[in-house]
Amino acid sequence: MKSTRRLGGSSARSVRDQILIEELRLIHEKNFGVYGVRKMWHAVRRAGWDVGRDQVARLMRIAGIEGVRRGRIPVTTRPAPEPDSRPDLVNRQFKASRANELWVADITYVRTLSGFVYTAFVTDVYSRKIVGWATRSSMKTEALPLEALEQAVMSATNQLDQLIHHSDHGSQYTSIAYNETLTDYGIKPSTGSVGDSYDNALAETVNGLYKTELIYSQPWASLTEVEFATLNWVYRWNNERLHEALEYRTPAEIINMYNQTRVSELTPV
Secondary structure, three states, rough: EEEOOOOOOOOHHHHHHHHHHHHHHHHHHHOOOOOOOOHHHHHHHHOOEEEOOOOHHHHHHOOOOOOOOOOOOOOOOOOOOOOOOOOOOOOOOOOOOOOOOOEEEEEEEEEEEOOEEEEEEEEOOOOEEEEEEEEOOOOOOOHHHHHHHHHHHHHHOOOOOOOOEEOEEEEHHHHHHHHHHHOOOOEEEEEEEOHHHHHHHHHHHHHHHHHHHHHHHEEOOOOHHHHHHHHHHHHHHHOOOOOOOOOOOHHHHHHHHHHHHHHHHOOOO
16 A cells, blocks of 8 residues: 655645645546545555545545535336236345346436437346446337347356346337347346336436436537447446445456356366
């Protein structure tokens, strides 16, 4: 750890504070300006600085650095015209013991100067990794959620016949095309109760953080602009962002540890 206690003299604290404030600003900017005190403290310690949480909070106040607060999440999926026969295989227990055991999926919208565009995410519950996504000008199944699903399937490195796919009751997820694709890959469909966001809470969380950390940060001109920014945000989410649910590690770190464990289990002694 880098020490902040080595400077001597009466101005040591002020010099140390200025050095740390610049480091905090760089870390905050690198992370889309969204980290609050807890994540900033973990991030600055990961960067090698031996500092306390209270010190980070004090310096953030001095520098005028603060995290963003999440707003309400709009409902974007359209209800299916026919009864949904998919079972609830999750029962609000968004936990998994391995990668590709449980995926959650949802859609959110982005207002641009040229009209609405829509983003669909597929997230692996075990690692919190976004394994598939798509941003399009239409919410049609083939143009949006199915593309995100296909991307997730193509990125998977092991069999999917024990995988559960959980979503809401939106017509995109109850469509014949979507469910035929799930069946083709041996993926089990699941859904919660109608109109209850808690039954797809993790997917709603991903949508909310996407809106808070990226979309609300500026006005957007077009689909192309949103798509490019989303590409960068997903990369950061998977490889750089610290997740409290992962004990302040990244999805990439969780996947690496998981893969190392699998290799050691399969290696003969």
